[in-house]
Amino acid sequence: MTAPATTLAVDGRSIDGGLYLRIDHWAQHLPTPVQHTVAAFSAYGLVLVAVLMLWAWWRARSADSATMARALAVPLVVILVFVADTLLKSLLAEPRPCQALDAGRTLEACPGAADWSLPSNHTVIVFAAAAALWHIERRIGLPALLLAALMGLSRVLVGVHYPHDVALAAVLGTAAGYALTAVAGRADRLVEQARAGGLRRWLTT
Numbered sequence: 667m668t669a670p671a672t673t674l675a676v677d678g679r680s681i682d683g684g685l686y687l688r689i690d691h692w693a694q695h696l697p698t699p700v701q702h703t704v705a706a707f708s709a710y711g712l713v714l715v716a717v718l719m720l721w722a723w724w725r726a727r728s729a730d731s732a733t734m735a736r737a738l739a740v741p742l743v744v745i746l747v748f749v750a751d752t753l754l755k756s757l758l759a760e761p762r763p764c765q766a767l768d769a770g771r772t773l774e775a776c777p778g779a780a781d782w783s784l785p786s787n788h789t790v791i792v793f794a795a796a797a798a799l800w801h802i803e804r805r806i807g808l809p810a811l812l813l814a815a816l817m818g819l820s821r822v823l824v825g826v827h828y829p830h831d832v833a834l835a836a837v838l839g840t841a842a843g844y845a846l847t848a849v850a851g852r853a854d855r856l857v858e859q860a861r862a863g864g865l866r867r868w869l870t871t
Contacts, residue, residue, distance in 0.1 A: 676760035676784055678828040683767055686828050690769045693823045705773045708820035711813065712788065715744075715795045718810050722802050728871045731854035731861065733802055738857070739850030740798045747794040747842045751787055751835070760784035763828050772825025785835035786827045789818040793839030798847040814839075 678686075693701070719740050726737035762783045763769060764776035792814040800807025818832040861869045 676758045677766070678760050678763060678783065678830060679766055682829050683763065686763045686822065687767060687769065689822055689829070690763075690772065690825050693773055693825065694771060701773050704820050704823050707816065708774060708788070708824045711817050711820070712791065714813055715792055715810070718799055718806055718813070719795065722799050722806050725803060725806070727869060729803075731857040732851040734861075734869055735853040735857045736798070736802045736847050736850050739847060739853070740795060740802070743798050743843055743846045743850070744791055744795050746846065747839060748787060748791055750842070751785055751790045751838065754838075755782040755784060755787070758782065758784045760828075760831070762826055764825050769825055774824035774826050777826060783827055784831045785838060786818065786821050786831045787835075788821055789814070789827075789832045789835035790839035792817045793836045794843030794846075797840045797843030801844055801847040 693704070696704070719737075722737045722740060723734075726734040760783045761779070762777055762781065764772050765779065792810075796807060796810035796814040799810045814836070818836055821827040821832055822829055857869060860866075
């Protein structure tokens, strides 16, 4: 596949294509119910992230204003990281492994030719959210990190990403999520003002 001249056109086959094929072969021989579970989690696991975000907001109602500011910022952090990751994917322009390699039947349908692979959007989103939630409360951040690790693994198991797509996404998502959430805590004065106004019932117990 010929990439546009304005891209770096990363070829993931030379990085860990062999490992991808071994994982894909193993995934194809999993019991059918397990395959369906992995595919469903890979596609819809992001809903669980939203649940954890709501939990963080609920618990932050009884916390200080800086914590509430961070909790409110998590969705915005996730959106910003997703946009940045999408732009990076367009720049690197790495074809999906299920396009570039003879992977056979994958657990998830292979995306189209212009849907680039590096880094993994699903993985970067979940790790950014997990890092943000860890910054707010480790009781919530811990299951979020476990969810992020499982999401990254599932993206390889379903056949749509190389392992290095997931690894890079995990690093970028964690770093960006933690840093942006730390900055968001500086909006504590805005939260204090909102808590004194009409939004009090949503921002405090």
